[in-house]
Amino acid sequence: MATGGIGRVYEYTTNSAIATGDGISMAYDMGADIKNLSYVQFHPTAFNNRHTRECFLISEAVRGEGAYLLNCHGERFMHNYDDRLELAPRDVVSHSIVHESRKQNSTEFYLDITHKDSEFLKNRFPMIYKNLLDQGFDLTKDRVPIFPCQHYLMGGINVDRNAQTKIRGMYAVGECSHTGVHGNNRLASNSLLEALVFSRQAANHIAANLDSVPDSFAEHVFETNEDKPLIPKGIRTEVRRIMQESAFVIPDKEAAVRGFERVKELRNLIHSENFCRNTDYVEANSLVTVAYLILREII
Ligand SMILES: Cc1cc2nc3c(=O)[nH]c(=O)nc-3n(C[C@H](O)[C@H](O)[C@H](O)COP(=O)(O)OP(=O)(O)OC[C@H]3O[C@@H](n4cnc5c(N)ncnc54)[C@H](O)[C@@H]3O)c2cc1C
Structure with missing residues (x-):
């Protein structure tokens, strides 16, 4: 695997x-x-446009070069959480942002390195600079919206x-x-x-043990069930919502218990009914199983 x-x-x-x-x-x-x-x-500083599921990463090196983290009021806040400020490790910074987010009741956060020389920034972070420009943000002039993500x-x-x-x-x-x-x-x-x-x-x-490989392995036939109904729509979306609510950065135990029960139901549904096993089915089954295994550890 x-x-x-x-x-x-x-x-x-x-x-x-x-x-x-x-x-x-x-x-x-x-x-x-x-x-x-x-x-x-x-990761604490993913670019936050909340429109795309796949978030563009703004490397730690930007904080390493002196970028500030700002809350929704434009204030630095890391001094309330860790003496190393913006240079604290990944998990500490992600936790701090989520705590501050709860305190301010806002998910609006920024990375700000506009106080550094603009030519230096363009040369030091050419890809990040270009990717952000494509998204309408100039790293040398604008605060960049960020939030932690998986x-x-x-x-x-x-x-x-x-x-x-x-x-x-x-x-x-x-x-x-x-x-x-x-x-x-x-x-x-x-x-x-x-x-x-x-x-x-x-x-x-594997190379050292080739001699002991059996002549044949048990055969596993994967039935695609092409003539069977498609799985109900929305399972993957629901699983993502459950995981975001219950197992994001600082797990929420109550939400995890509720989420686990629902994920068990979804898993039973997928396994008990005879659905067409297309890509949607396989991915929904994988996400439900992964969510089940994560939440089972958290509760
Ligand atoms: C933005 C970003 C930046 C990162 N930066 C770093 C870094 O600087 N340094 C570092 O060490 N790590 C970094 N990581 C982590 C690192 O890149 C990943 O952990 C690593 O690439 C995982 O490699 P992998 O081979 O295990 O999986 P992948 O590279 O994800 O490959 C998995 C492969 O399996 C295939 N596959 C999946 N499901 C199926 C299926 N059902 N059937 C057939 N094929 C399937 C996929 O198509 C894919 O080709 C970064 C990750 C991200 C997302």
């Missing part, structure tokens, strides 16, 4: 459309151990040092796997390192 993350189970994420947790869901159904799926990292999954299909799952012959690498190296707080850039190291471990282990 190398199917990536689960960002699409939230309303807003930096992840692309493929991040629906298909491999995790499939591995779970096959009996693999899924570990720490509630260990989800939220970014990375630390949990996943549990594997050993050779990337082996508990299921014989099944390996998992990359964001869908749980190696344990990130704990509950991945440091920036370590996910690609992990993916490379454990992929190599897996490849070496």
Whole structure:
């Protein structure tokens, strides 16, 4: 399995459309151990236009160069939460923004680096500068609207040092796997390192054990049920709303308990009825399963 993350189970994420947790869901159904799926990292400064599900990331380096975080009144607020101010780690900044958001009853937040030299900013952040210009914001002159959003999954299909799952012959690498190296707080850039190291471990282990591979594996026939009804519309949207309400940055236990019950109902519906198993079905099933596993850990 190398199917990536689960960002699409939230309303807003930096992840692309493929991040629906298909491999995790499939591995779970096959009996693999899924570990720490509630260990989800939220990036504090995603560009906030709230129109697109996939949020454009404004790198930490912008805060590293001295950008200020401002609340809806245009005031800096990080001094109320952490001595390191804007340079506090990802999780601390995301938590602080959500606390401040509750205090001000507003999701309006900005990143402001207009006090720095404009030529320096254009040279230092050419891509961010260009992407923001495309969205109608000039990094050198404008405050940029930001808000935390889902970014990375630390949990996943549990594997050993050779990337082996508990299921014989099944390996998992990359964001869908749980190696344990990130704990509950991945440091920036370590996910690609992990993916490379454990992929190599897996490849070496497979090569060293080719002799013991059985001649044939049990065959699994996937019925597409093309003549059966389509799944009801709106399941994915509902799951995203539940996850955003109950498991976003600072989990809301009461909402998570309610959400878990509803997600169980949706999961039962998907599994009990004989629906056409097209892409919509597979993705809805994956999102419902991922939401089920995350909320089960939270409640
Ligand atoms: C904006 C952004 C910036 C990042 N920056 C960094 C960084 O600077 N440093 C760092 O270390 N990490 C960074 N990360 C995290 C890192 O990029 C990801 O963790 C990593 O790319 C995941 O790689 P992967 O191979 O596990 O999954 P992916 O690269 O997501 O690949 C998964 C593949 O599986 C395929 N797939 C999924 N489901 C199915 C299915 N049902 N059937 C067939 N194929 C399927 C997909 O099409 C895709 O090709 C960033 C992530 C984002 C979103």
